[in-house]
Amino acid sequence: MAGFLEAAGLRGAAGGPFDLTLGRGEAVAITGPSGAGKSVLLRMIADLDPHEGRVTLGGADRAAMPAPSWRRRVAYLPAEPGWWHEAAAAHFPDRAAAAEMMPQLALAPALLDQAIHRLSTGERMRLALIRTILPRPDVLLLDEPTGALDPKATGLVETLLALRLAAGTAIVMVTHDEAQAQRLGAHRMHLEGGRLNLA
Amino acid sequence: MTPIDLTPADLLIAASLVLVDALASVLLGLRLHRQLLVAAARCAVQLLLIGFLLRFVFAAEAPLLTLGIILLMVAIAGREVAARPERRLVRYGNQIAGLSAVALATFITAIFALATAIRPEPWYAARYAIPLAGIMLGNALNAASLSLDALLSAVTRERAAIEAQLALGARFRDAMRPLIREAVRRGMLPIVNTMSAAGLVTLPGIMTGQILAGLSPVSAVKYQIMLMFLLAGATGIAAVGAAYFAARRLTDERERLRLDRLH
Numbered sequence: 001m002a003g004f005l006e007a008a009g010l011r012g013a014a015g016g017p018f019d020l021t022l023g024r025g026e027a028v029a030i031t032g033p034s035g036a037g038k039s040v041l042l043r044m045i046a047d048l049d050p051h052e053g054r055v056t057l058g059g060a061d062r063a064a065m066p067a068p069s070w071r072r073r074v075a076y077l078p079a080e081p082g083w084w085h086e087a088a089a090a091h092f093p094d095r096a097a098a099a100e101m102m103p104q105l106a107l108a109p110a111l112l113d114q115a116i117h118r119l120s121t122g123e124r125m126r127l128a129l130i131r132t133i134l135p136r137p138d139v140l141l142l143d144e145p146t147g148a149l150d151p152k153a154t155g156l157v158e159t160l161l162a163l164r165l166a167a168g169t170a171i172v173m174v175t176h177d178e179a180q181a182q183r184l185g186a187h188r189m190h191l192e193g194g195r196l197n198l199a
Numbered sequence: 200m201t202p203i204d205l206t207p208a209d210l211l212i213a214a215s216l217v218l219v220d221a222l223a224s225v226l227l228g229l230r231l232h233r234q235l236l237v238a239a240a241r242c243a244v245q246l247l248l249i250g251f252l253l254r255f256v257f258a259a260e261a262p263l264l265t266l267g268i269i270l271l272m273v274a275i276a277g278r279e280v281a282a283r284p285e286r287r288l289v290r291y292g293n294q295i296a297g298l299s300a301v302a303l304a305t306f307i308t309a310i311f312a313l314a315t316a317i318r319p320e321p322w323y324a325a326r327y328a329i330p331l332a333g334i335m336l337g338n339a340l341n342a343a344s345l346s347l348d349a350l351l352s353a354v355t356r357e358r359a360a361i362e363a364q365l366a367l368g369a370r371f372r373d374a375m376r377p378l379i380r381e382a383v384r385r386g387m388l389p390i391v392n393t394m395s396a397a398g399l400v401t402l403p404g405i406m407t408g409q410i411l412a413g414l415s416p417v418s419a420v421k422y423q424i425m426l427m428f429l430l431a432g433a434t435g436i437a438a439v440g441a442a443y444f445a446a447r448r449l450t451d452e453r454e455r456l457r458l459d460r461l462h
Contacts, residue, residue: 048365071366
């Protein structure tokens with residue numbers, strides 16, 4: 001595969017060295033036992049934890065780029081996303097764009113007027129996904145994006161992700177759902193014992 | 200205007216009140232009399248020592264000695280700030296943040312006061328510089344430790360919220376802004392309360408002392424007002440300083456949130 005996102009020799013709290021290469025419009029699904037370090041791997045790629053290794057995007061070295069610019073292009077969505085305002089709408093710089101995308105994930109745009117803590121886990125997860133996708137990052141790092149969702153919502157999220165893939169976004173996702181990896185046409189990798197291998 | 204000088208006998212008469220307290224403790228079974236007497240003795244000894252020390256320092260008229268004593272006071276205040284929060288930054292982070300905050304606050308406001316309003320001759324005269332630095336330090340210490348404690352506990356609690364913003368490409372300082380704001384507020388609230396209550400609920404100690412020592416109430420009040428304003432300045436600088444110095448320790452050159460540096 002053509003290297004768009006290339007990570008080489010990532011080594012940190014989760015073990016390593018990990019190598020990962022991903023082309024535009026490609027997805028990789030990472031499986032592995034709990035605590036194996038799947039989330040830590042995503043955090044390393046997003047440069048949120050100290051670690052060793054080199055990551056490039058379209059040939060541009062991450063180290064040569066300010067960290068916030070990197071994270072705008074390589075956006076990470078944790079399994080339990082945080083919120084920093086009381087109101088849901090305040091998390092979206094472009095409210096209209098958010099409201100437009102929400103029905104695609106079976107969310108009523110009126111939810112934006114709710115307080116975050118009044119939303120269900122599944123609603124929050126989908127809102128967080130929209131928050132991450134809207135700025136059109138080049139790479140999405142998704143940690144169990146459908147973990148808290150029912151089958152219907154899961155299907156909608158997968159449709160949305162497939163659209164992003166078709167538009168050239170690369171996706172690295174952690175999932176326990178083998179069938180989901182298949183539906184998205186993702187390469188499968190397994191992380192266990194500090195090693196990352198093709199599955 | 201002549202202060203009424205107290206004799207040792209006067210102090211002993213006042214000490215009889217402490218004995219009354221101790222007696223009450225024995226009669227009521229409070230088991231406090233021992234601590235009470237030790238505390239009273241410590242209070243007398245410590246204050247007498249500092250009185251004699253200050254008399255010596257004032258007479259010596261040695262700027263280096265004055266500076267040395269102020270630096271020592273700053274160091275002790277910095278340590279106090281560092282010790283109060285429940286959470287500790289690694290590699291002496293609390294100490295550095297505390298010390299920088301109180302030192303900055305004290306030196307800026309004390310020098311400002313000595314150079315403008317009070318203007319003793321010379322401006323660094325120990326009789327003015329040391330007490331002034333002492334008052335500033337006491338309040339800067341309070342503000343800095345409240346602010347530092349607020350920031351360090353908020354940053355742990357708000358970890359997910361901060362990292363969610365970082366993960367979307369926010370600058371570390373933007374993600375931290377609400378926490379820093381809250382910490383500075385916490386540090387500055389006491390002086391706001393003190394200023395609003397001054398004269399109504401409380402007669403501030405400095406003013407009371409000056410009136411007892413024979414100064415006219417209006418002169419004492421003018422001094423107190425100036426001190427309050429200086430204290431407002433010192434607490435502001437200390438609260439902002441402590442929060443910013445600590446926040447800088449919580450990130451790195453890649454603008455990560457480094458909670459591994461907090462224990």
